[in-house]
Amino acid sequence: MSSAFVKEGEARHLKDVAPNLGALLFFLRVENNGTIIREERIYFSQKHGRDVYEMSDGLAYALDNENHWYIILDI
Numbered sequence: 001m002s003s004a005f006v007k008e009g010e011a012r013h014l015k016d017v018a019p020n021l022g023a024l025l026f027f028l029r030v031e032n033n034g035t036i037i038r039e040e041r042i043y044f045s046q047k048h049g050r051d052v053y054e055m056s057d058g059l060a061y062a063l064d065n066e067n068h069w070y071i072i073l074d075i
Contacts, residue, residue, distance in 0.1 A: 012027065012030075014027065014061075014068075014069045014070065014071070015068040015069060015070065016068075017069050019063050019067035019068070019069070021039065021053065024053070024061060024069055025037060025038075025039070027069075028055065028057060032057060037055050037056050037057045038055065038056045039053055039054070039055055039056075040054045040055060040056055041053075041054040042054070045062075045072075045075070048062060048072060050062050050063065050064075051063070052072060052075060054075070059071050059072075060072040060075045
């Protein structure tokens, strides 16, 4: 669904996605207009002190201390 048809306040944000890989993959698919996004690599990062999920969209994601997803910019 195009964001043009989303009512104000209904847009989902990455930080609101449930803290599991399935929910992240579903969110990314919706955000990428139905394109399937896959996990490319999952590993523990010493630098960030947490698991990092590198995805086929070219970005890396992790869960913060409050179990909210965020994008890691400096992997």
